[in-house]
Amino acid sequence: MLTEEERRDIxxxxxQNERKRAAAVEVLKIVQKHRGxxxxxxxxxxxxxxxxxxxxxxxxxxYSLIFRKPVGKHVILVCDSVSCWVxxxxxxxxQLTSRLGIGLNETSADGQFTLxxxxxxxxxxxxxxxxxxxxxxxxxxxxxxxxxxxxxR
Amino acid sequence: MExxxxxxxKPDRQPxxxxxxxxxxxxxxxxxxxxxxxxxxxxxxxxxxxRGRGGAGFPTGIKWSFMPMGSDVPRPKYxxxxxxxxxxxxxxxxxxxxxxxxxxLEGMIVSAYALNVDIAYIFLRWEYRLAAERxxxxxxxxxxxxxxxxxxxxxxxxxxxxLHVSAGRYICGEETAxxxxxxxxxxxxxxxxPHPQVSGLWGKPTIVNNTETLCNIPHIxxxxxxxxKGLSHTKDGGTKIYGMSGKVKRPxxxxxxxxxxxxxxxEVHAGGMKEGYQFRGxxxxxxxxxxxxxxxxxxxxxxxxxxxxxxxxxxxQMIVLDHKTCPVGMALNxxxxxxxxxxxxxxxxxxxxxxxAMILQAIEEGEGQPGDVEILxxxxxxxxxxxxxxxLAPGAVEPLQSALKYFREDFERGxxxxxxxxxxxxxxxxxxxxxxTTNPTK
Ligand SMILES: Cc1cc2nc3c(=O)[nH]c(=O)nc-3n(C[C@H](O)[C@H](O)[C@H](O)COP(=O)(O)O)c2cc1C
Ligand code: SF4
Ligand code: FES
Numbered sequence: 001m002l003t004e005e006e007r008r009d010i011x012x013x014x015x016q017n018e019r020k021r022a023a024a025v026e027v028l029k030i031v032q033k034h035r036g037x038x039x040x041x042x043x044x045x046x047x048x049x050x051x052x053x054x055x056x057x058x059x060x061x062x063y064s065l066i067f068r069k070p071v072g073k074h075v076i077l078v079c080d081s082v083s084c085w086v087x088x089x090x091x092x093x094x095q096l097t098s099r100l101g102i103g104l105n106e107t108s109a110d111g112q113f114t115l116x117x118x119x120x121x122x123x124x125x126x127x128x129x130x131x132x133x134x135x136x137x138x139x140x141x142x143x144x145x146x147x148x149x150x151x152x153r
Numbered sequence: 154m155e156x157x158x159x160x161x162x163k164p165d166r167q168p169x170x171x172x173x174x175x176x177x178x179x180x181x182x183x184x185x186x187x188x189x190x191x192x193x194x195x196x197x198x199x200x201x202x203x204r205g206r207g208g209a210g211f212p213t214g215i216k217w218s219f220m221p222m223g224s225d226v227p228r229p230k231y232x233x234x235x236x237x238x239x240x241x242x243x244x245x246x247x248x249x250x251x252x253x254x255x256x257x258l259e260g261m262i263v264s265a266y267a268l269n270v271d272i273a274y275i276f277l278r279w280e281y282r283l284a285a286e287r288x289x290x291x292x293x294x295x296x297x298x299x300x301x302x303x304x305x306x307x308x309x310x311x312x313x314x315x316l317h318v319s320a321g322r323y324i325c326g327e328e329t330a331x332x333x334x335x336x337x338x339x340x341x342x343x344x345x346x347p348h349p350q351v352s353g354l355w356g357k358p359t360i361v362n363n364t365e366t367l368c369n370i371p372h373i374x375x376x377x378x379x380x381x382k383g384l385s386h387t388k389d390g391g392t393k394i395y396g397m398s399g400k401v402k403r404p405x406x407x408x409x410x411x412x413x414x415x416x417x418x419x420e421v422h423a424g425g426m427k428e429g430y431q432f433r434g435x436x437x438x439x440x441x442x443x444x445x446x447x448x449x450x451x452x453x454x455x456x457x458x459x460x461x462x463x464x465x466x467x468x469x470q471m472i473v474l475d476h477k478t479c480p481v482g483m484a485l486n487x488x489x490x491x492x493x494x495x496x497x498x499x500x501x502x503x504x505x506x507x508x509x510a511m512i513l514q515a516i517e518e519g520e521g522q523p524g525d526v527e528i529l530x531x532x533x534x535x536x537x538x539x540x541x542x543x544x545l546a547p548g549a550v551e552p553l554q555s556a557l558k559y560f561r562e563d564f565e566r567g568x569x570x571x572x573x574x575x576x577x578x579x580x581x582x583x584x585x586x587x588x589x590t591t592n593p594t595k
Binding site: 016026029049051058059062064065066081083087120121127136 | 280318335404436
């Protein structure tokens with residue numbers, strides 16, 4: 001069941017689009033903002049967007065930043081593209097996985113962090129790079145990782 | 154040396170407000186364009202020899218001339234700025250979007266007027282949070298100051314402009330996939346023809362241009378075609394935002410005359426290789442371009458010259474391969490990226506890329522089988538131009554086919570059973586779990 005607040009945000013979003021279904025991705029993001037991920041709300045949303053649940057789920061499962069399963073409180077997007085790889089991505093990943101006790105695509109046991117790979121973040125001149133939630137971190141070194149993670153604990 | 158696109162940006166990279174932008178001559182192109190006949194603007198862009206900066210280098214004026222004009226064409230017509238920048242190694246649009254969003258808006262307003270467009274969109278990747286915030290603010294300012302909305306600057310011309318923030322996946326940047334994304338569908342490329350100019354967003358005439366392309370437009374209009382062509386060392390017009398990353402002393406992006414040589418970019422602007430690293434090869438225009446090597450360093454970075462050298466100018470954002478980085482490992486990283494980002498629509502791309510990645514992984518671990526290099530070469534041909542629905546697959550095999558040509562001994566070393574330069578690594582399959590069918594967040 002969608003909350004009143006979600007419904008309000010969704011209605012407002014739909015009004016800004018030429019057609020209802022054009023709002024699909026943004027509407028999924030609204031639910032995700034409130035709940036962290038998108039669950040069976042898909043059915044309610046599909047009705048509002050005048051799509052079938054299957055159509056909307058096909059959209060939801062396509063985009064890598066729409067989550068159809070629970071993720072941690074903070075999502076770490078670590079760039080694994082070529083410039084970051086040349087500049088030491090593997091060391092960054094090793095540090096992240098050993099500090100968090102999880103591998104790529106996993107969520108830590110305390111539910112704090114999910115670790116996902118992401119395509120080039122457009123910060124290749126400041127590689128290696130990653131994002132935590134909406135914040136970009138650049139010029140990463142294994143030593144810097146601990147301090148950064150500390151801010152989110 | 155003039156730098157029209159970046160010269161006005163602030164050293165601290167804070168964006169210019171509308172007022173500040175006007176003070177340095179911003180929005181003059183809108184005032185001027187509204188007094189011009191739209192076809193004259195299209196002609197100016199055609200004569201400027203501006204070529205699209207999104208990767209393919211298609212002449213912008215010619216693309217624009219395919220837009221149906223007149224009073225009886227289907228409406229609304231659309232202009233879309235492609236700001237999905239996700240090509241590995243590329244960070245030029247970020248600079249333009251964060252440093253001076255008003256310049257992009259000005260370019261879009263002038264272009265939209267020239268093309269008789271009713272609605273314009275900026276299609277932005279989600280990860281560019283700072284850009285999103287700054288674009289939103291700039292759009293609001295532009296509406297408040299009558300550069301957008303009904304009767305722009307009291308003329309007869311009206312334009313609505315909106316920001317669409319996407320939600321990940323490289324394929325969204327392919328222009329027809331982008332149209333599907335904007336329509337709230339899976340971002341899968343569409344068959345061409347019909348081209349978007351004729352049948353694009355919601356089936357209506359649509360022009361898609363790259364961010365950097367559109368940022369050039371105001372300067373062509375304000376300062377004129379001859380001045381614009383004079384900025385370039387070659388026949389392609391204007392400046393280019395080149396960038397370089399990898400083991401160089403000063404990685405970065407620089408606006409320079411079109412046709413600046415790779416050698417100058419490497420040695421002067423990037424400060425040469427880092428201490429202890431030697432140059433071995435370079436991807437001249439992002440991940441989906443062919444490697445070039447030392448003998449090509451004098452090649453001017455313009456579309457035709459790089460093509461003649463056997464690669465593509467692409468986004469003009471270079472990634473350097475140094476002598477301590479294994480070319481097989483680099484190819485593996487690139488092909489894993491493309492395998493993950495394939496939309497899965499056509500078989501050669503969906504099946505071929507993971508296969509390529511698996512073979513490369515085996516070779517990298519020194520466990521390649523005799524015949525593997527030949528299989529890779531065959532796959533490069535199978536995934537080449539004409540065999541797939543969109544340009545992702547042909548782009549994906551460009552760095553591989555050239556790596557096989559220039560660094561063949563590194564691949565063969567992985568076959569003979571001997572260890573490669575980086576030593577044997579643990580079998581790593583984690584990347585595969587993020588592909589279409591097995592993404593753990595789904
Ligand atoms: C897989 C793929 C991804 C692409 N991504 C982008 C992108 O992020 N930004 C972009 O401007 N063009 C991208 N392109 C190219 C666009 O399809 C299109 O050619 C371009 O936006 C046209 O703009 P231009 O004529 O100004 O260069 C991509 C193409 C492919 C095949
Ligand atoms: S080439 Fe690859 S990305 Fe392009 S349509 Fe085919 S499967 Fe999709
Ligand atoms: S390759 Fe990591 S930011 Fe570009």
